[in-house]
Amino acid sequence: MAPVRVAVIAASSQVRTSLQTLVKALVEANPALEFLGSAADAETLVDCLAGSVPDVVVIDIEPDVSDALKTLFELAHAPPALVLLSAETDSDWILDAPPADALAILPRSAMPAEIVASIEAVAAGLCVLSPDILAKLLAERKPARETASGEPFEALTLREIEVLAMLADGLGNKEIARQLDISDNTVKFHLSSIFGKLGATNRTEAVMLGMRRGFIMV
Template sequence: MARTSPIRVAVIADAPQVRARLQALVDATPALGIAGSAADGDTLARCLAGSLPDVIVIDLEPEAGEPLGCGFDADQAPPALVLLTDEADNDWTHEALPGNVMAILPRDATDGEIVAAIEAAVAGLCVLPPEMFARLLAGNKPSRSMESAVHVEALTPREIEVLTMLAEGLGNKDIARQLVISENTVKFHLSSIFGKLGATSRTEAVMLGMRHGFIMM
C-alpha cells in the first residue's frame, strides 16, 4: 500500500549549520516532514515528548562519543536511523548496524542520496556506500578451508520466517504481531537463529542466512 502521509523525520546534529541544512532539506522535500531537530538525542527526545518520528538523521562528527543513544523509551519501537559519518571502518560499522541503524552515508552525501536513504530506511532496506558494502562482504567472507569446515545447523521453518522478517527490517513487536506470537517467543527464535548461524548481530544473521541459502532478498 502506498504511503499517503509524509515521512516524519527528525535531525540530530551538533553543528547548527549542519542541523539547519538537514532541516531545510526535509522541509524542501514534499514526501518528508520535519518532526524536530536538536544537537543531541536526549534533547530531541524531550522536544518530541514521546511522539516518535519515522526516521532520525544523525550527523556524526569525527571523534563522536556515544552517538547512537537517542534517549527514547525502550518500550517504544525505535525509529530507523540514517547516519552521516566519515569514520565508518569495518569494526565501527559492525557495531552500528545491529538494531535500528538502516543507512550509513558519508557526511558529504548529496541531498538526493540522503532523501533516498530516508525513503529506503522506512521501507526496511539497508543503505551502504558500495565501497563499504564491499569491505563488509570481504571481512565476513571465510576462507575456502574455513568454509568447507563450517557446518550450519538447519533452521526450522518458523526460524526462517523470523529471519525473513528480520531481513525486511521488522522489529520484534512487528514480527510478533505478524506471526501472532509473543515478543518473548520472537526473542527465543532470534537467540536460536544467532546460535545456529554463529551471528552476533541482526545484520550479521541476515547476511549469514543469505550466504547459507536460508533466505533470499
C-alpha cells in the same frame, strides 16, 4: 496511511540547519512525510518531541556513536530507522551490529539526492550502504577461501567483480571505462588488482578463475 515522521540530529548548528532545510524541502514535496524537529543530540531531541517517536532520524555523527543512540532508544518506544552521516565510514564501528533494523550509512560528503533516497529507503524498511562499506562488511563476514592448492586467496571488491564480469562479456578497457564512468588508468589498476588476487596472467585466465571461485557467472 500515517505519514513517515522524520527528525534530525547534528551537533553542529550549521550542519543541523542544512539537514533541516533539506528534510523540510523533501516533506514539502512529499505529503507522505512529516518533519518533527531537530536537535544537537538525541536526549534533547526526545525532550523536544514530547513523546512523539520519529520513524526516521537523520544523524550527523562521529564514530563514538553509541551513547547518543542508546539514549534515544532507551527513551523511545521503538528504535527509528537511521540515516547515519559520518566522516569515518571506514571505521570498525560499522562492522558492529546495526542499532536499528533499517538504516543507511553514508559519507558526510553525500549529495542531497542520496540523503533523500536513503530516507525513503529506510522508511520502507531497507538498508543503504555505499559500495565501499558493503565491500568491507562482506570481506569481514565472508569466510576465507582457498585455491585448489589449499592456499588462501583474497576476495575481490564489488568494483573488481563488476570489471571482471565485463571482461567475461568481452569488453575492452575503453568500453569498461565508459560504462563505469572511470578513466582507462583506473580500469588498468582494477585489472592489475584482479590478476594479482586471482593469480591470473591474462584476461582469459582471470575470467576462468573468477568463474571457478564463484565471483562471476556466465
